[in-house]
Each structure stands twice: as C-alpha cells, then as structure tokens.
Amino acid sequence: MAEDWSLIDGLAHDLRTPLTPMMLLTHMLEEHPRLPTELLPIVRMLRENVDAESRLLDAILDWCRARDSRLELSLTAIDLHEVVQEALDQVRSIVEHPRVTTELGAQRRVVAADRTRLVRTLAALVVDAHARSAAPGVIVLSTRDDPTGVRLRIHDASRTDPNLLTQALQATWPDDARRALDIGLRLTRVIVELHRGTLIVTADPSGGTLIDLTLPLGGVSP
Structure with a gap:
C-alpha cells in the first residue's frame, strides 16, 4: 500500500506543474480589459475549474504528507x-x-x-x-x-x-x-x-x- 501512496504523491506533483501556468493564464484572461463581454462567463468557468483542480491536487499532496507525518503549516x-x-x-x-x-x-x-x-x-x-x-x-x-x-x-x-x-x-x-x-x-x-x-x-x-x-x-x- 505504501507504493500506492507514493505513486499518488508523484502523480499529484506531476499534474500540479502544468496547472500553474494554466491558472495564471485564466486569471489574466478574466481580468483582461479587452476580453469580449460574451466570453467572460466561459473564461470564468474555465478559471473556476482550473482553480478547483489545483485545490484538489493540493489536498491530495497534503493527504500524502499527513499520512507520513510530513505535513507542516505556514502560519x-x-x-x-x-x-x-x-x-x-x-x-x-x-x-x-x-x-x-x-x-x-x-x-x-x-x-x-x-x-x-x-x-x-x-x-x-x-x-x-x-x-x-x-x-x-x-x-x-x-x-x-x-x-x-x-x-x-x-x-x-x-x-x-x-x-x-x-x-x-x-x-x-x-x-x-x-x-x-x-x-x-x-x-x-x-x-x-x-x-x-x-x-x-x-x-x-x-x-x-x-x-x-x-x-x-x-x-x-x-
């Protein structure tokens, strides 16, 4: 079972990396002054979904850290x-x-x-x-x-x-x-x-x- 958790930890790290530029891009698009009004709901939906996926991966990483007593807070x-x-x-x-x-x-x-x-x-x-x-x-x-x-x-x-x-x-x-x-x-x-x-x-x-x-x-x- 330890191998399963190590695999999940590694996959979460790998998936988190490409999400970072996607998050930045969707936030920039949503706030762009020249974004057509009719596209704003679509961009907002994309941004919310990318943010949700990012939070899920962060939770998975925390889950793996907590299981191994490696979870530390930034207070x-x-x-x-x-x-x-x-x-x-x-x-x-x-x-x-x-x-x-x-x-x-x-x-x-x-x-x-x-x-x-x-x-x-x-x-x-x-x-x-x-x-x-x-x-x-x-x-x-x-x-x-x-x-x-x-x-x-x-x-x-x-x-x-x-x-x-x-x-x-x-x-x-x-x-x-x-x-x-x-x-x-x-x-x-x-x-x-x-x-x-x-x-x-x-x-x-x-x-x-x-x-x-x-x-x-x-x-x-x-």
Missing part, C-alpha cells in the same frame, strides 16, 4: 472573517449564496493560521453541509469570542448522526488508496489539530447539525 496572523469570505467565494459555483448566511460577531478574531489550508478546510465543510442539507435548508456560519480563542460554528439543516460525521472528518487511511474520497473533508481534523484547535460535532436539539471549530488567538485583533 501568519490572519482575520478569521476574511477566511470565511474566501471560503464562500471558493464554493460559490457549488453552494447558492441564498442558502448560506453569515453572523460574524467575534470581536477578537485574529488567529495564527495557514491561510490556504484553513480556507480549503472551511470550504470543504460548507460544501459537505450543503450536500447533507435538504433544500431549502439554510446554512449559517457564525463566529463569536470564546474563552480559548475564537469559535466558528456551521449550522446546517441536516439530521446527520454526529458520530458518523465526526468519523468522516478524521484522516482515516483506507487500505485501498483508490477509496480515498472527499480528501479535503477527511483532512479537516488533521488541519484543525495542527492549528492547535478543536472540532466538535453535535446535534442541535431544535433541528440540524452543529460543527464548532475553535482556534486560539494569534495576534491583537484590530
């Missing part, structure tokens, strides 16, 4: 509310914004975090909440100050078993590497724990599922 002081907005921007083609609302009330919200990985983790949680929630259920992302730092809560309308969801959020290494689905979601607990945070899943007595992600503060809030 900077960031505003958690900016992370929330970036994550929602990433998934806007998947999750309809009317179905997602935010209640960002935390006053102390600067954390020491790996911005890219935290955004990707939150985006995976939002997409999963969307997939589990029956329409027209609303997903609420809220923040508040917590004695141990800052708490981010995702409240969806699903009736998910908290124990099953907790298991899904853990990096379990399947015997067959080809069964490693939902990689970004399964890396959630690893990423949170590397940030010295906690992740708790509970059922809301009034209906729905609650995911509470708490992170320690990493700076002075503006």
Whole structure:
C-alpha cells in the first residue's frame, strides 16, 4: 500500500506543474480589459475549474504528507472573517449564496493560521453541509469570542448522526488508496489539530447539525 501512496504523491506533483501556468493564464484572461463581454462567463468557468483542480491536487499532496507525518503549516496572523469570505467565494459555483448566511460577531478574531489550508478546510465543510442539507435548508456560519480563542460554528439543516460525521472528518487511511474520497473533508481534523484547535460535532436539539471549530488567538485583533 505504501507504493500506492507514493505513486499518488508523484502523480499529484506531476499534474500540479502544468496547472500553474494554466491558472495564471485564466486569471489574466478574466481580468483582461479587452476580453469580449460574451466570453467572460466561459473564461470564468474555465478559471473556476482550473482553480478547483489545483485545490484538489493540493489536498491530495497534503493527504500524502499527513499520512507520513510530513505535513507542516505556514502560519501568519490572519482575520478569521476574511477566511470565511474566501471560503464562500471558493464554493460559490457549488453552494447558492441564498442558502448560506453569515453572523460574524467575534470581536477578537485574529488567529495564527495557514491561510490556504484553513480556507480549503472551511470550504470543504460548507460544501459537505450543503450536500447533507435538504433544500431549502439554510446554512449559517457564525463566529463569536470564546474563552480559548475564537469559535466558528456551521449550522446546517441536516439530521446527520454526529458520530458518523465526526468519523468522516478524521484522516482515516483506507487500505485501498483508490477509496480515498472527499480528501479535503477527511483532512479537516488533521488541519484543525495542527492549528492547535478543536472540532466538535453535535446535534442541535431544535433541528440540524452543529460543527464548532475553535482556534486560539494569534495576534491583537484590530
């Protein structure tokens, strides 16, 4: 099985290389002042798909690193509310914004975090909440100050078993590497724990599922 993971790691690296110029090109095209208006939706769709493939490959690489205990974070002081907005921007083609609302009330919200990985983790949680929630259920992302730092809560309308969801959020290494689905979601607990945070899943007595992600503060809030 180790050979399977080494093969996946190598393939992800090889596929990541040609994607880099494609990402730059699609971003440049989308922002080009002479791009015909009728082509903008097509270029935007291309850019979103290339970005999505790039994030998937990054998640696969992180999966391989985490499995071998080689995953390291690049920490900077960031505003958690900016992370929330970036994550929602990433998934806007998947999750309809009317179905997602935010209640960002935390006053102390600067954390020491790996911005890219935290955004990707939150985006995976939002997409999963969307997939589990029956329409027209609303997903609420809220923040508040917590004695141990800052708490981010995702409240969806699903009736998910908290124990099953907790298991899904853990990096379990399947015997067959080809069964490693939902990689970004399964890396959630690893990423949170590397940030010295906690992740708790509970059922809301009034209906729905609650995911509470708490992170320690990493700076002075503006």
